[in-house]
Amino acid sequence: MKKRPIETILYSTAGVAAMAVLLIAFNFITGAFKERIDLTKERAYTLSAGTKAILGKLDTPVNVRFYCTQSESATPQTVFLKSYAKQVEDLLAEYKQVAGSKLTIEKFDPQPDSDAEDSARMDGIESQPLLPNGEPYYLGLAVSLLDQKQAIPFLAPNRERLLEYDISRAISRVITPEKPVVGIMSPLPIFGMPSNPMMMQMGQQGQEPWVLVNELKEDFNVKRVEMDTAKIDDDIKVLVAVHPREISEKAQYAIDQFVMRGGKLIAFLDPVPLIDSQKQQQFSIPNSGSTMDKLLKAWGISFDTSKVVADLNYKMEIGGRNGQPQEAPAFLSVSGGGINSNDVVTSEIDNIWLPFAGAFTGTPAAGLKETVLLKSTKDSQLVDGFMANLGGESVLKDFKPSGTEYALAIRLTGKFKTAFPNGQPEDKKDDKDADKKAADKPADKKADDSLKECKTDTSVILVGDADMIYDHFALRQIQTPFGNLAQPMNGNLNFAQNAIEQLSGDNNLISVRSRATQNHPFTVVKQMQAEAEERYQSGIKQLESNLAETERQLSELQQKKEKGQRFILSPEQQAAVANYREKEKTAKIELKQERKKLRHDIDSLETRIKWLNIAAVPFLVSVSGVGLAFLKRKRTGAK
CATH class of the missing domain: 3.40.30.10 (Glutaredoxin)
Structure with missing residues (x-):
């Protein structure tokens, strides 16, 4: 008797039952193992x-x-x-x-x-x-x-x-339930100023602490750190330096060793400090900018205190001379792509004001990773800080976009190396006395016990503007029946609080990434739209240029008209107006065609993607089925 082929056994009732048992057993065995595989592009289901x-x-x-x-x-x-x-x-x-x-x-x-x-x-x-x-x-x-x-x-x-x-x-x-300790170092009256007897006689009140300080006291133990300090207290977890004007090497060394011990630093530097110039006239020369030259150099970062960032896309209108509003391209209102939406510090912030902010350039030193938190657009330029403070007109006059996105706030993370490899610097103001004492003392020198490198990763956040956290640039005062109410005008204080909160927490929180959203937009479509819109914007600029040129020609013709010719246009003027209208008509037609091309390109791409998603899988299944059927028939024929 002829044996049944193996295919007959497999497709029999007993074969199907056996396969079902094997499948259940396989699921039971594999279910005992807890290993999981995250195949999503963004690792959305994997913990940091x-x-x-x-x-x-x-x-x-x-x-x-x-x-x-x-x-x-x-x-x-x-x-x-x-x-x-x-x-x-x-x-x-x-x-x-x-x-x-x-x-x-x-x-x-x-x-x-x-x-x-x-x-x-x-x-x-x-x-x-x-x-x-x-x-x-x-x-x-x-x-x-x-x-x-x-x-x-x-x-x-x-x-x-x-x-x-x-x-x-x-x-x-x-x-860890205890409140972290935050130290604040600044030459500004950030903690307020009490009334002195003279002020009381004149009926004046002292200055209240900045709102940021009061807000921080709700969640942290806040300590004042003097500008001439020789050591940052060990219990301070985060040091906030606000406009450290003319900071000494001794204080920079104290900060350096604080970072070497694993402390976190947030430095609000400023090339043109408006807060520091309040007693001056609006358009006078401001006080000197602030930086931490020794520290930044060791970290591979540069900060030019003579330059500020001007940006045509983020420019604001501010009060100018005679109270008239004027465009200020160096007074930035950063939004959209200028704010890092993937970072914990900035992801929930929509808008930040930066009046006369500087830029951070350079390449971080070995072992440090840089994350840009705030940046300008490519329609920006580094301009002279003094000229920017004189008014927006002087900046706009000679403005030339650099094509560079300047970093306005950055975070450095990693193992920092000391900026003082030779140990604690001597106090320069006492050099003469030090030389005299050195001549009288033996030649032996105290052993250098300074730290040279961080043992663990730490973080430093650098911001190119200090004015942003001052009440005047972050809050508006609203009169209510219950007194003055401070209302945020932007996300400035949220930015500062988020940065301090992140660095004051567990070190591991810094590495907890923002999780990817489950939304996957048509990025290619958006890129095409952005490119077409860029072409569209260039058409608008060309049209505006044509309008300005035509108005200039009309003005020249107006000056050449004869006396008594006040309302009647000359033939030359009529020809110029007709020419302008013809140019305007042509430009509008071209822009309309550009919109049609844009819409057509986007619709075509979306249609192709939809059909690919709808038809691709059925097509592949059909081809696979036909191929398997062909192979099976071929094998059957061979037998």
């Missing part, structure tokens, strides 16, 4: 190394209570939030996967008048009136360790990029 390091330090179980309302409502808002809540759950599962038994996650559905709702309120979770029946909607979490607790009142989807950072920060804060 910083988060893993924070979780690795847990020695006592941390509890995470996740609150999410399970509603039957299907409004666009609730459907979107449910989808986002699933992303949060997936991320928390990754935390649990790494932390193991050191992290417990509880999920609550805070329905009205339930114990879960009472728990949510006690944890500081805020409800949102999103449900059609007016019932509250909860989406937040609380992290607790013993008697320490941190809450994220509402997990807003617009902070999706910062989701991992927010959760890791909450865990880090319950692990």
